[in-house]
Amino acid sequence: MVLAELGGRISRALQQMSNATLIDEKVLAECLNEISRALLQADVQFKMVMNMQNNIKKIVNLDDLAAGHNKRKIIQQAVFNELCNMLDPGKAAFVPKKGKPNVIMFVGLQGSGKTTTCTKYAYHYQKKGWKPALVCADTFRAGAFDQLKQNATKAKIPFYGSYTETDPVKIAQEGVDTFKKENCDLIIVDTSGRHKQEASLFEEMRQVAEVSNPDLVIFVMDSSIGQAAFDQAQAFKQSVAVGAVIVTKMDGHAKGGGALSAVAATKSPVIFIGTGEHMDEFEAFETKPFVSRLLGMGDWSGFMDK
Amino acid sequence: WFSSLVQSVAGKAALEKADLEPALKVLKDRLMTKNVAADIAEKLCDSVAASLLGKKQGSFTRISSTVQAAMEEALLRILTPKRSVDILRDVHQAKEQGRPYVIVFVGVNGVGKSTNLAKVAYWLVQHDVSVMMAACDTFRSGAVEQLRTHARRLQIPIFEKGYEKDPAMVAKEAIREAVRTQQDVVLVDTAGRMQDNEPLMRALSKLINLNEPDLVLFVGEALVGNDGVDQLTKFNQKLVDLSTTGSPRLIDGILLTKFDTIDDKVGAALSMVYVSGVPVMFVGCGQTYTDLKKLNVKSIVKSLLV
Ligand SMILES: Nc1nc2c(ncn2[C@@H]2O[C@H](COP(=O)(O)OP(=O)(O)OP(=O)(O)O)[C@@H](O)[C@H]2O)c(=O)[nH]1
Ligand SMILES: Nc1nc2c(ncn2[C@@H]2O[C@H](COP(=O)(O)OP(=O)(O)OP(=O)(O)O)[C@@H](O)[C@H]2O)c(=O)[nH]1
Numbered sequence: 001m002v003l004a005e006l007g008g009r010i011s012r013a014l015q016q017m018s019n020a021t022l023i024d025e026k027v028l029a030e031c032l033n034e035i036s037r038a039l040l041q042a043d044v045q046f047k048m049v050m051n052m053q054n055n056i057k058k059i060v061n062l063d064d065l066a067a068g069h070n071k072r073k074i075i076q077q078a079v080f081n082e083l084c085n086m087l088d089p090g091k092a093a094f095v096p097k098k099g100k101p102n103v104i105m106f107v108g109l110q111g112s113g114k115t116t117t118c119t120k121y122a123y124h125y126q127k128k129g130w131k132p133a134l135v136c137a138d139t140f141r142a143g144a145f146d147q148l149k150q151n152a153t154k155a156k157i158p159f160y161g162s163y164t165e166t167d168p169v170k171i172a173q174e175g176v177d178t179f180k181k182e183n184c185d186l187i188i189v190d191t192s193g194r195h196k197q198e199a200s201l202f203e204e205m206r207q208v209a210e211v212s213n214p215d216l217v218i219f220v221m222d223s224s225i226g227q228a229a230f231d232q233a234q235a236f237k238q239s240v241a242v243g244a245v246i247v248t249k250m251d252g253h254a255k256g257g258g259a260l261s262a263v264a265a266t267k268s269p270v271i272f273i274g275t276g277e278h279m280d281e282f283e284a285f286e287t288k289p290f291v292s293r294l295l296g297m298g299d300w301s302g303f304m305d306k
Numbered sequence: 307w308f309s310s311l312v313q314s315v316a317g318k319a320a321l322e323k324a325d326l327e328p329a330l331k332v333l334k335d336r337l338m339t340k341n342v343a344a345d346i347a348e349k350l351c352d353s354v355a356a357s358l359l360g361k362k363q364g365s366f367t368r369i370s371s372t373v374q375a376a377m378e379e380a381l382l383r384i385l386t387p388k389r390s391v392d393i394l395r396d397v398h399q400a401k402e403q404g405r406p407y408v409i410v411f412v413g414v415n416g417v418g419k420s421t422n423l424a425k426v427a428y429w430l431v432q433h434d435v436s437v438m439m440a441a442c443d444t445f446r447s448g449a450v451e452q453l454r455t456h457a458r459r460l461q462i463p464i465f466e467k468g469y470e471k472d473p474a475m476v477a478k479e480a481i482r483e484a485v486r487t488q489q490d491v492v493l494v495d496t497a498g499r500m501q502d503n504e505p506l507m508r509a510l511s512k513l514i515n516l517n518e519p520d521l522v523l524f525v526g527e528a529l530v531g532n533d534g535v536d537q538l539t540k541f542n543q544k545l546v547d548l549s550t551t552g553s554p555r556l557i558d559g560i561l562l563t564k565f566d567t568i569d570d571k572v573g574a575a576l577s578m579v580y581v582s583g584v585p586v587m588f589v590g591c592g593q594t595y596t597d598l599k600k601l602n603v604k605s606i607v608k609s610l611l612v
């Protein structure tokens with residue numbers, strides 16, 4: 001994964017600092033600048049990068065006072081902690097419970113990959129013996145129902161939708177009710193793409209959430225998104241109870257730093273990543289092992305158990 | 307003695323790198339928060355620095371305003387098209403030659419190719435140009451139905467051959483059909499593809515080589531971060547590398563989408579034009595047919611600098 005590239009650059013920056021015989025202000029500044037550059041090139045929000053830089057400087061300066069400390073170790077620990085904080089919201093996502101009617105609602109910006117990911121998600125659980133079902137509560141996009149229907153048919157997953165009904169709230173309600181009656185244990189509601197600048201679209205999302213009463217709202221985000229990621233993700237979070245993030249299109253070249261921003265904005269963990277257009281190009285994502293792997297290179301290993 | 311007296315009153319010594327650095331740092335950070343790709347923000351600042359080094363500084367102007375003015379000039383120069391394409395004029399020219407004018411829409415997944423193709427169709431129809439759509443995304447679920455829906459709503463003909471056909475051949479047949487039925491323009495929709503996906507880039511190159519379109523329009527979303535640079539560079543590079551003709555076709559222009567979702571973070575426009583050297587020909591700013599605009603260079607520059 002390309003995020004790993006970022007880990008490599010950060011490790012190298014720290015390694016370079018370790019090679020310096022004397023760590024002074026200048027060496028520290030250079031190291032932090034290099035780390036910041038790597039994060040900015042990966043599309044992490046500018047403000048987050050600056051905050052991280054300042055936090056590290058503060059910690060390092062404070063510890064300056066205490067004599068006898070190993071400066072290098074303090075810096076490394078500070079960088080590690082800051083990165084962990086970015087990637088790890090500190091709480092796990094809702095885990096669907098087998099045998100119960102779990103309702104999962106997908107939301108996100110236009111074209112981020114919701115509809116594709118809905119099927120991947122359903123297919124992932126179907127393979128494990130679950131009974132998933134798909135509800136197409138996107139009545140806006142041309143061809144939306146056909147898209148979901150063709151995907152669902154390919155995966156042999158039951159679906160609900162309409163060519164004539166224009167109210168997504170109604171479809172969501174009917175779809176969820178129908179599949180509850182049919183004892184499906186994973187009812188997945190796909191919604192239209194939307195953005196924070198259009199209030200009526202967010203209002204519609206709130207209404208769909210109200211009638212579907214989801215156990216989990218998943219925010220789907222394109223890995224190539226730039227500086228707008230944080231604001232958009234935060235707006236979604238403020239409107240519905242986002243509880244998890246899925247980052248799509250990780251098979252591309254993007255380093256996915258927008259995802260870190262989304263984790264920060266929604267305070268929700270990344271649970272899966274999309275790695276292609278096909279149904280099985282989907283991987284579970286676990287923050288802790290990932291951070292460990294990301295930072296578990298070279299000098300990092302000493303901090304793993306803290 | 308007179309000239310030396312004048313100099314000491316009117317101007318100070320030539321500008322040096324150290325004088326410029328603080329002001330440039332502020333500008334670079336601002337560009338990055340506005341979603342200009344990190345490398346490009348850096349290169350721009352370097353070239354502004356180079357243009358100012360050694361220049362005499364007027365005593366009454368502050369360095370920061372000198373730097374700001376130089377940056378503004380540089381941005382205007384980059385964003386102002388060197389070569390303008392007048393589609394309507396070219397359409398009429400093609401018509402006089404007795405052939406349809408062909409536009410191919412290309413880009414990565416989910417950026418808005420199909421939707422904005424429909425907007426361009428609407429715009430052409432408004433200008434009394436007859437249009438035909440060619441459904442050459444024969445891969446993604448619902449892609450054909452999506453385009454068909456737009457064609458029906460806009461009451462324009464569509465050429466389609468369903469799924470799993472060779473898109474290059476579908477385009478060929480579509481153009482032949484347009485000649486037969488005397489359509490002025492053929493708009494070719496293509497499947498989204500990642501710039502690193504070799505087989506899919508090869509298929510795109512084939513479509514372009516075989517059909518020699520009049521305009522290759524790259525569709526990119528204003529939301530994209532640093533990856534936008536890579537997308538354009540690699541699409542162009544692949545079109546060169548995989549070309550089977552003597553003179554490879556490159557991207558002729560950019561259609562920038564989702565401009566309504568980014569507030570003042572307009573930097574992707576700059577990044578895309580900077581790396582490709584081609585103009586933004588249309589800006590998509592919403593999800594209805596009328597949401598298609600021309601780029602306002604002055605307002606972009608203003609947004610980037612405040
Ligand atoms: N390469 C790649 N493409 C993906 C991935 N996930 C989705 N896509 C593609 O991205 C495009 C958009 O996906 P959709 O699922 O239609 O996105 P959406 O969020 O439902 O779009 P709207 O409903 O219009 O908001 C399609 O071409 C998908 O095939 C992924 O992980 N990798
Ligand atoms: N807000 C906004 N949404 C847009 C704009 N242009 C397109 N969209 C939305 O973006 C989503 C994806 O658009 P498509 O036209 O399907 O994108 P595509 O590039 O053809 O996608 P693939 O063919 O799957 O690669 C849809 O929900 C569109 O309504 C725009 O200018 N503004």
Ligand SMILES: [Mg+2]
Pocket residue numbers: 114115116138141144190191192193
């Ligand atoms: Mg969708």
Ligand SMILES: [Mg+2]
Pocket residue numbers: 419420421443449495496497498
């Ligand atoms: Mg399309």
